[in-house]
Amino acid sequence: MLKIKELCERLNADVQAPGEQDREITHAAVGDLLSFIMGTVSEGSAWVTIQAHLNVAAVAVLKEIPIIILAAGRKAPEDLVERCRTENICIASVSESIFDTCKRLSELGIKG
Amino acid sequence: MGAPVCMEYRIEGNDFMEAGAASNNIKKTLKMLGIESAICTRAAIVTYEAEINLVIHANGGMLKAVISEDKIEITAEDKGPGIPDIKKAMTEGFTTASNQAREMGFGAGMGLPNIKRNSDAFEIESTLGVGTVMKSTVFFNKK
Numbered sequence: 744m745l746k747i748k749e750l751c752e753r754l755n756a757d758v759q760a761p762g763e764q765d766r767e768i769t770h771a772a773v774g775d776l777l778s779f780i781m782g783t784v785s786e787g788s789a790w791v792t793i794q795a796h797l798n799v800a801a802v803a804v805l806k807e808i809p810i811i812i813l814a815a816g817r818k819a820p821e822d823l824v825e826r827c828r829t830e831n832i833c834i835a836s837v838s839e840s841i842f843d844t845c846k847r848l849s850e851l852g853i854k855g
Numbered sequence: 856m857g858a859p860v861c862m863e864y865r866i867e868g869n870d871f872m873e874a875g876a877a878s879n880n881i882k883k884t885l886k887m888l889g890i891e892s893a894i895c896t897r898a899a900i901v902t903y904e905a906e907i908n909l910v911i912h913a914n915g916g917m918l919k920a921v922i923s924e925d926k927i928e929i930t931a932e933d934k935g936p937g938i939p940d941i942k943k944a945m946t947e948g949f950t951t952a953s954n955q956a957r958e959m960g961f962g963a964g965m966g967l968p969n970i971k972r973n974s975d976a977f978e979i980e981s982t983l984g985v986g987t988v989m990k991s992t993v994f995f996n997k998k
Contacts, residue, residue, distance in 0.1 A: 775960050776960050776963035776965070777907075777963070778961070778963040778964075778965035778969055779963050779965060781900055781903060781904065781969060782968075786896065792960075794959065794960045796871070796872075796959060797871075797872045798872070798874055800875075801874060801876070801878070801879065804875070805875065805878055805879065805882060805896070805899040805900070805903050
């Protein structure tokens with residue numbers, strides 16, 4: 744099982760807020776529609792998205808998502824980083840596309 | 856538990872950045888009261904979607920939560936434009952959100968359906984030009 748720390752290393756991610764580095768991740772969800780994620784993601788999953796604004800953190804907090812992976816080179820603005828730090832959520836940016844990021848997660852044994 | 860816990864928030868219209876804050880407070884309160892996690896999440900989905908609707912569609916309004924021994928009753932009330940066709944608005948995928956809202960990932964057309972799905976009781980009344988009142992109840996002893 745992969746911890747957030749290892750997951751970020753394997754994805755070669757730029758970790759903008761560390762969150763719970765020792766938390767284990769087994770599942771992931773992908774989506775840019777906030778209500779879709781709100782309605783469908785299971786708690787404790789990693790969330791892959793290209794949405795990089797403050798409300799992403801609001802959804803993550805309410806759905807207890809411990810790590811947000813911003814794909815396609817999106818970076819979290821300072822207010823989002825700050826909110827993630829406050830809420831102890833990991834936010835990490837990767838340069839790969841959403842597709843390649845999900846493919847990589849799958850190779851690492853993360854389930855959908 | 857003694858007297859009901861009442862929480863009331865003024866939600867500003869078009870303030871996307873603060874959206875979710877009231878829901879977070881309500882969820883934290885439920886957790887503090889020892890309510891089961893799955894129930895807290897259902898209530899959080901209802902309050903979040905209601906909050907977002909107030910921000911995106913209603914030019915703001917009031918979000919109220921009353922927590923009693925066996926349930927949370929959530930009311931969202933606004934003096935916005937009203938909903939012309941509630942049946943349509945309840946259809947998954949249907950949205951009237953602005954392009955700006957959609958670009959931010961809002962306006963998936965899942966707000967009201969998400970609310971209904973996570974409520975044990977749900978009602979909505981809307982009058983064009985007057986506003987909308989939405990009520991949702993989540994019981995604590997049901998899954």
